[in-house]
């Protein structure tokens with residue numbers, strides 16, 4: 001068995017998420033997904049969809065063996081429990097592969113880190129861009145000009 005872990009917020013789902021997860025799933029036999037906790041998403045606007053709903057949706061996607069909510073304080077705790085052979089990073093996840101590898105080996109984990117490419121095959125491949133488009137239309141539809 002080759003266990004793979006993918007991570008992310010997965011707020012408003014789109015084909016970029018499906019690409020990242022299917023590419024991750026193909027690398028092993030069991031894909032686990034660690035979904036970011038609401039309170040840990042500080043690097044962008046807070047998620048629209050609450051964490052308990054995000055984890056249900058991700059867990060129902062094809063190829064996902066199990067989706068779990070991440071830890072609130074220590075991002076390595078779920079990794080220590082799952083013990084993946086591979087962790088995949090998305091194209092825009094700001095983690096340095098070498099630093100992540102060092103932190104994992106300090107905890108006695110031998111985990112391969114693989115970066116997954118970007119998908120841009122459809123008009124909306126970013127949760128933030130979908131939210132912005134909804135806001136833009138709400139404003140323009142109410143506009144009397």
Ligand SMILES: Cc1cc2nc3c(=O)[nH]c(=O)nc-3n(C[C@H](O)[C@H](O)[C@H](O)COP(=O)(O)O)c2cc1C
Pocket residue numbers: 007008009010034035036037038040041069070071072074075076077078079087090092093094095
């Ligand atoms: C190896 C790894 C483990 C992670 N574990 C957690 C965790 O336990 N809890 C959490 O809230 N976020 C965790 N994260 C962070 C998020 O899942 C996500 O990567 C982060 O919010 C930034 O990515 P995004 O902007 O693509 O969502 C982890 C990230 C990585 C790379």
Ligand SMILES: Nc1ncnc2c1ncn2[C@@H]1O[C@H](COP(=O)(O)OP(=O)(O)OP(=O)(O)O)[C@@H](O)[C@H]1O
Pocket residue numbers: 007008009010011015016017019020044089090091092093116117118119120125126127128129
């Ligand atoms: N277009 C895409 N192509 C490939 N991977 C993607 C794409 N969009 C998101 N991902 C990956 O999916 C995972 C979860 O991403 P995240 O929830 O941050 O979505 P996002 O659409 O990038 O969000 P936002 O637009 O708010 O920054 C991350 O690993 C991210 O790199």
